[in-house]
């Protein structure tokens with residue numbers, strides 16, 4: 001059974017239909033990346049999945065009891081509000097000190113627990129936001145441009161971290177990214193969105209699709225050849241997801 005099914009979702013803000021007839025699924029343990037131009041509805045799609053944007057039509061069907069972790073695109077921390085990282089990680093409530101420490105360690109930032117939120121660098125803040133999402137041991141991580149504002153090494157390190165988290169916990173990842181060469185290297189499947197699903201499938205398939213090339217050109221073909229790594233392997237998943245899978249099963253319908 002899929003972790004998440006979205007069926008024929010439409011979202012409208014006033015008179016403007018931002019998403020039309022969007023369908024997708026996410027399977028256990030896979031990394032699915034959403035690409036699309038500015039204003040194409042990517043953030044709105046993630047917000048609809050977490051219940052923060054209202055669906056005007058269609059259905060969002062998470063697996064029963066699905067634990068979601070959401071890393072928003074940005075978080076403004078009021079510098080006049082003193083709050084430590086550890087306290088920030090407590091905000092959802094119910095997390096033990098060891099849960100928080102484990103999440104920070106998994107997000108590669110164990111040393112940040114006592115730091116003030118307002119004093120973190122962009123890369124540190126992204127790791128803390130990831131840690132916050134990991135506290136609930138999610139089966140599905142939703143990431144909205146997690147490397148926006150990071151330099152290239154910081155961005156590469158963050159994507160490596162996401163892959164490590166996926167390997168260690170078995171969680172699936174549904175993320176938005178503008179970094180096409182990274183997307184093509186790190187994703188099992190890609191969904192190209194422009195208000196509707198233009199095309200979807202393996203990175204190889206999407207990068208050669210005319211709909212994708214009309215939006216992004218053909219430049220990622222070479223990057224794909226350089227960066228794409230072999231996903232033909234099996235991961236042992238922990239109880240968070242409860243099953244093994246193979247990454248070479250990459251062709252779930254998304255439309």
Ligand SMILES: Nc1ncnc2c1ncn2[C@@H]1O[C@H](COP(=O)(O)OP(=O)(O)OP(=O)(O)O)[C@@H](O)[C@H]1O
Pocket residue numbers: 013018036037038039040041042043044045
């Ligand atoms: N709360 C809102 N009220 C009205 N319009 C909105 C709201 N949120 C988003 N929109 C509009 O919906 C459209 C899609 O926005 P969205 O943020 O989902 O796009 P995006 O693909 O994530 O863009 P970007 O790549 O620039 O982050 C835009 O035209 C935006 O102005």
